[in-house]
Amino acid sequence: xxxxxxxxxxxxxxxxxxxxxxxxxxxxxxxxxxxxxxxxxxxxxxxxxxxxxxxxxxxxxxxxxxxxxxxxxxxxxxxxxxxxxxxxxxxxxxxxxxxxxxxxxxxxxxxxxxxxxxxxxxxxxxxxxxxxxxxxxxxxxxxxxxxxxxxxxxxxxxxxxxxxxxxxxxxxxxxxxxxxxxxxxxxxxxxxxxxxxxxxxxxxxxxxxxxxxxxxxxxxxxxxxxxxx
Ligand code: SF4
Numbered sequence: 001x002x003x004x005x006x007x008x009x010x011x012x013x014x015x016x017x018x019x020x021x022x023x024x025x026x027x028x029x030x031x032x033x034x035x036x037x038x039x040x041x042x043x044x045x046x047x048x049x050x051x052x053x054x055x056x057x058x059x060x061x062x063x064x065x066x067x068x069x070x071x072x073x074x075x076x077x078x079x080x081x082x083x084x085x086x087x088x089x090x091x092x093x094x095x096x097x098x099x100x101x102x103x104x105x106x107x108x109x110x111x112x113x114x115x116x117x118x119x120x121x122x123x124x125x126x127x128x129x130x131x132x133x134x135x136x137x138x139x140x141x142x143x144x145x146x147x148x149x150x151x152x153x154x155x156x157x158x159x160x161x162x163x164x165x166x167x168x169x170x171x172x173x174x175x176x177x178x179x180x181x182x183x184x185x186x187x188x189x190x191x192x193x194x195x196x197x198x199x200x201x202x203x204x205x206x207x208x209x210x211x212x213x214x215x216x217x218x219x220x221x222x223x224x225x226x227x228x229x
Contacts, residue, residue, distance in 0.1 A: 146177035
């Protein structure tokens with residue numbers, strides 16, 4: 001690797017580290033000031049979401065292309081709780097029953113915590129509609145916002161051949177967008193909450209079956225171990 005390129009990469013890493021540090025400090029202070037409650041976590045997620053950059057126009061991703069919505073999605077527990085909370089607040093009882101059943105149906109197909117399941121099952125995310133659109137686009141997880149490709153042929157190959165492929169992307173975009181999830185994990189762990197990455201579908205399935213998990217986690221009980229990635 002030539003020196004100019006490696007200097008640029010070192011500088012990029014420094015900039016990203018500074019960005020992460022700032023986000024951790026801001027989230028920590030925000031939670032210190034307002035307490036760790038669902039509406040507060042929702043507000044923090046909203047603030048982070050507004051900090052996500054627009055996907056570069058050179059990305060190959062287009063509305064209706066959804067190969068990546070057949071891959072495993074990992075989320076922090078605050079993201080999981082906020083999405084579940086918003087889903088319940090914004091969806092009709094019939095709509096909620098539809099999502100609950102789709103999530104349970106996906107869970108019934110195999111172990112959704114493994115990458116192998118998603119690579120081989122060609123199972124759509126329970127929030128993907130027939131037109132390849134995300135039904136919770138405005139509140140989707142950070143990893144969904146971060147994921148993108150500069151070559152749709154590679155995504156298609158992974159889906160059709162049921163194998164793991166190395167999807168080309170803009171690394172700094174992906175890292176800066178994806179970091180919000182890990183910032184949530186680290187800050188909540190520092191505050192004494194059981195905090196780790198969980199499988200999105202498995203976590204929602206647990207919540208649909210027992211919505212007391214949300215309140216118990218906010219009391220620092222470790223109730224999401226079965227969804228841990
Ligand atoms: S939440 Fe939306 S963007 Fe994320 S995998 Fe599911 S359908 Fe795709």
